[in-house]
Amino acid sequence: xxxxxxxxxxxxxxxxxxxxxxxxxxxxxxxxxxxxxxxxxxxxxxxxxxxxxxxxxxxxxxxxxxxxxxxxxxxxxxxxxxxxxxxxxxxxxxxxxxxxxxxxxxxxxxxxxxxxxx
Numbered sequence: 001x002x003x004x005x006x007x008x009x010x011x012x013x014x015x016x017x018x019x020x021x022x023x024x025x026x027x028x029x030x031x032x033x034x035x036x037x038x039x040x041x042x043x044x045x046x047x048x049x050x051x052x053x054x055x056x057x058x059x060x061x062x063x064x065x066x067x068x069x070x071x072x073x074x075x076x077x078x079x080x081x082x083x084x085x086x087x088x089x090x091x092x093x094x095x096x097x098x099x100x101x102x103x104x105x106x107x108x109x110x111x112x113x114x115x116x117x118x
Contacts, residue, residue, distance in 0.1 A: 001114035002036060002072040003079050008054055008108045010064040015101030016042070019067070022100065025091055033085040036072040043068065058106045067102075079111060 011019045020040075027038040043066035048055045054066045073079035086092070097104070 001117050002074065003076045004112045004114060005071045005073075005079060005083075006110060006112060007067075007069045008058055009067050009102050009104075010055075010058040010060045010106055011067050011102045013063055013065045016065060019101045022095060023069070025095065029086050029089045029091050030071055030082065033089065034073075034078065034082045035086075036074065038069075038071050040067060040069040042066075057108055076111065076113070 023040045027040070030038050043054060046054045046066055048060075054060075054068065058066060060066055071079075073082055
C-alpha cells in the first residue's frame with residue numbers, strides 16, 4: 001500500500017493564486033522524480049472546532065484559508081529517494097520562499113503508512 005506525506009497549512013486567502021503557482025511547481029518536481037500522486041485541496045467545509053480542528057491546528061488567522069495536501073509514494077523508502085531528488089532539484093531553488101503566502105512555522109506535516117485502502 002502507498003506511503004503518504006500529508007500537509008496542513010494556512011495560506012493568505014488573497015494570495016491563493018500565488019500559492020497555487022508554488023504548489024504547481026512543487027507538484028511537477030515531485031511527480032518528475034517519481035511520486036505517484038500530488039494533491040492540493042482548499043478548505044470548503046472545515047468548521048472551527050471547540051478543541052481540535054484543521055483551522056485550530058494551523059492557528060488560522062482572519063484572511064487565511066486552510067490547505068490540505070498529500071503526496072503518495074510506493075513505500076517509505078521510495079518517499080525518501082524521491083524527496084532527496086526533489087530537494088536537490090534546481091526548480092525549488094528558484095522559488096523565493098521568504099515571501100511565501102503562508103507561515104511555514106504553522107504548517108503541519110508528516111509521513112504515514114497506509115492502514116487501509118479501497
